[in-house]
Amino acid sequence: MQPGAQNATVAPRGPLAWGQLNFLHTTDTHGWLEGHLKEQNYGADWGDFVSFTRHMRHKSGNLGVDLLLIDTGDLHDGNGLSDASSPNGALSNLVFENVDYDLLTIGNHELYVTDIAYETFNQFSKVYGERYLTSNVQILNNQTGEFEYIGSKFRYFTTAHGLRIMSFGVLYDFKGNSNVSKVIKAADLVKETWFLDAVQYPEPIDLFLVIGHNPVRPTAGGSTFGTLYKTIRGLRPDTPIQAFGGHTHIRDFAVFDDKSTGLESGRYCETVGWLSMSGINSSTFKGNMKPRGVPNPTQPAVNVTATGGNPTKSNLLYQRRYLDFNRLTFAYHAVGSQDNTFDLHSGERVTDLITTDRKALNLTALYGCAPATYCQSCKPFGAEGNIFPLLATALATTVINQSRADIPRLIIINTGSVRFDLVEGPFTFDDSFIVSPFTDAFQFIPDVPYNYASQILGVINAGPADKKRRDLGPRDFSFTPMTGEVCPEGTAEHAHDSLKPRSEPMTRGLHRRQTTATTPGYVTKDDFGTDGDDTIHSKIPFYPQPEYLQANASFPTDGSEPTTVDLIFLDFIVADVLAALKSVGAKEAASDVSYYLPKTFTTNSYLPAYAKIAWQANVPNCPVGAGVGSGS
Ligand SMILES: O=c1ccn([C@@H]2O[C@H](COP(=O)(O)O)[C@@H](O)[C@H]2O)c(=O)[nH]1
Numbered sequence: 001m002q003p004g005a006q007n008a009t010v011a012p013r014g015p016l017a018w019g020q021l022n023f024l025h026t027t028d029t030h031g032w033l034e035g036h037l038k039e040q041n042y043g044a045d046w047g048d049f050v051s052f053t054r055h056m057r058h059k060s061g062n063l064g065v066d067l068l069l070i071d072t073g074d075l076h077d078g079n080g081l082s083d084a085s086s087p088n089g090a091l092s093n094l095v096f097e098n099v100d101y102d103l104l105t106i107g108n109h110e111l112y113v114t115d116i117a118y119e120t121f122n123q124f125s126k127v128y129g130e131r132y133l134t135s136n137v138q139i140l141n142n143q144t145g146e147f148e149y150i151g152s153k154f155r156y157f158t159t160a161h162g163l164r165i166m167s168f169g170v171l172y173d174f175k176g177n178s179n180v181s182k183v184i185k186a187a188d189l190v191k192e193t194w195f196l197d198a199v200q201y202p203e204p205i206d207l208f209l210v211i212g213h214n215p216v217r218p219t220a221g222g223s224t225f226g227t228l229y230k231t232i233r234g235l236r237p238d239t240p241i242q243a244f245g246g247h248t249h250i251r252d253f254a255v256f257d258d259k260s261t262g263l264e265s266g267r268y269c270e271t272v273g274w275l276s277m278s279g280i281n282s283s284t285f286k287g288n289m290k291p292r293g294v295p296n297p298t299q300p301a302v303n304v305t306a307t308g309g310n311p312t313k314s315n316l317l318y319q320r321r322y323l324d325f326n327r328l329t330f331a332y333h334a335v336g337s338q339d340n341t342f343d344l345h346s347g348e349r350v351t352d353l354i355t356t357d358r359k360a361l362n363l364t365a366l367y368g369c370a371p372a373t374y375c376q377s378c379k380p381f382g383a384e385g386n387i388f389p390l391l392a393t394a395l396a397t398t399v400i401n402q403s404r405a406d407i408p409r410l411i412i413i414n415t416g417s418v419r420f421d422l423v424e425g426p427f428t429f430d431d432s433f434i435v436s437p438f439t440d441a442f443q444f445i446p447d448v449p450y451n452y453a454s455q456i457l458g459v460i461n462a463g464p465a466d467k468k469r470r471d472l473g474p475r476d477f478s479f480t481p482m483t484g485e486v487c488p489e490g491t492a493e494h495a496h497d498s499l500k501p502r503s504e505p506m507t508r509g510l511h512r513r514q515t516t517a518t519t520p521g522y523v524t525k526d527d528f529g530t531d532g533d534d535t536i537h538s539k540i541p542f543y544p545q546p547e548y549l550q551a552n553a554s555f556p557t558d559g560s561e562p563t564t565v566d567l568i569f570l571d572f573i574v575a576d577v578l579a580a581l582k583s584v585g586a587k588e589a590a591s592d593v594s595y596y597l598p599k600t601f602t603t604n605s606y607l608p609a610y611a612k613i614a615w616q617a618n619v620p621n622c623p624v625g626a627g628v629g630s631g632s
């Protein structure tokens with residue numbers, strides 16, 4: 001745990017059930033390897049996770065069962081530890097690599113920027129070798145001029161206790177990658193000869209493992225698991241298929257059929273997914289089907305939340321759990337691994353490395369003192385305490401081209417560029433990445449007639465979901481409801497609703513007010529019901545937010561409308577803005593677009609610039625630790 005972080009106070013609901021085959025799953029860590037320094041629920045760091053995984057491996061050995069560790073990508077963009085280095089991930093990947101994963105796959109955030117794509121290919125993928133699966137992602141080899149797979153297309157392997165597994169790693173049909181990589185669509189992948197040959201491999205297959213940076217629920221917009229599942233099931237009617245997904249940042253568990261399920265394990269080092277299963281038929285399995293001295297999995301693959309459920313004929317039994325990323329949880333579940341000492345030298349070394357990196361990156365450098373907590377979804381859009389009015393003020397204050405400062409301007413950003421709540425108290429270099437990590441720059445079209453410019457926000461916010469995010473294919477799921485997000489109707493419903501806006505799962509400001517034994521946090525409903533959260537939490541209010549935010553500045557002071565405005569927007573959303581201009585009949589087009597500010601002033605710049613202007617005076621009286629700690 002990093003200096004200043006706190007441990008959780010509420011223990012897990014009970015011991016984990018261990019089966020014949022067990023999994024620990026992380027996804028969408030986005031650089032949060034230092035842990036959540038301002039929240040008790042998620043206070044563990046990557047060093048604690050290293051100790052935990054080693055204890056769990058040891059325990060699996062004692063129990064005579066298999067344990068596989070899986071990660072499904074998105075390693076950067078979201079935290080200073082990953083994003084303050086160049087290229088981002090250069091230091092955090094070295095921390096991440098201390099976990100001995102069995103299978104990993106690539107996320108979209110490894111492919112937006114060419115340097116990062118090559119760092120992933122040349123460095124990260126080599127650390128894990130054949131365990132890094134990229135069944136549908138290739139990169140340009142500069143030497144040969146040919147595209148080659150970044151990692152392995154598939155991996156056929158036998159576990160320590162003799163299970164024979166065929167595995168694939170499939171990224172959703174991502175379209176926002178830089179031009180040095182190629183993402184092969186799932187519909188094409190499943191027609192490729194090598195894929196069909198791997199599914200019909202001549203050696204016995206006891207289980208298919210399909211991991212992907214890919215929403216795990218096949219019916220979720222944007223997921224390609226349905227395509228993969230149908231193809232494999234069509235050729236192999238009786239073999240269990242187990243999926244692990246990501247990208248939508250939710251806790252979710254989906255039942256595909258009586259021997260196929262999928263787990264998705266949240267985001268940002270808030271969640272470690274646990275899945276155990278027994279009943280896999282295998283002539284070579286030499287371990288224990290029902291390990292003794294621990295609970296064993298009991299749930300058949302029946303969707304208990306669907307009306308009527310679905311019948312099961314298979315012998316497979318499962319348990320899924322979503323573990324909170326804190327030391328109390330890790331120590332609780334590691335008990336019995338060898339002795340009473342949770343911290344291992346290997347873990348402590350990683351904790352020290354993170355501390356050293358944080359110092360070297362100067363992550364605690366202070367821009368100002370935030371006077372309050374501003375959350376992404378715990379308050380209605382525009383309400384006091386909602387982050388977006390603050391961001392509109394910050395944009396209006398800082399996005400100024402001095403040569404055009406007096407010209408009225410509209411500034412539009414995508415709310416997806418905002419990744420986390422902004423907490424009362426010190427606003428640091430680290431926090432600047434936590435809230436707004438991307439480096440999207442501000443473009444503009446000068447002198448757009450106001451009657452056109454004023455319609456753009458409405459058009460893009462009302463636009464069909466499949467037009468909203470440039471990096472997703474048709475049936476985009478811009479909703480991304482963090483399941484754990486404490487939504488009034490329960491989280492899984494949101495996961496199925498492709499029109500719900502993106503949101504965030506926790507509201508740190510609220511945590512301070514909680515005084516009962518249950519702390520606010522994830523409350524998940526999935527196909528196995530409502531008992532998946534390892535620590536029982538109370539709900540946090542959730543309000544959907546629009547996809548785009550607009551600020552205005554230098555408007556006439558007499559309240560009249562300007563005739564023309566500078567229409568400013570992020571380069572990330574230029575295509576959406578141009579399409580909207582066209583749809584309202586404006587003549588402005590791509591050739592009219594240029595940069596409003598130097599490209600170095602980005603979505604990661606405007607909040608620090610604003611904090612220096614508005615929040616520096618508060619620094620001497622800054623309540624250090626304000627907004628910190630759930631349940632305190
Ligand atoms: O340059 C960028 C890149 C991404 N975004 C936003 O992030 C999401 C994708 O994040 P995931 O973690 O993969 O879900 C994308 O849809 C954008 O909303 C961005 O704003 N700028």
Ligand SMILES: [Zn+2]
Nearest residue numbers: 028074247249
């Ligand atoms: Zn992600």
Ligand SMILES: [Zn+2]
Nearest residue numbers: 074107108247
């Ligand atoms: Zn993603």
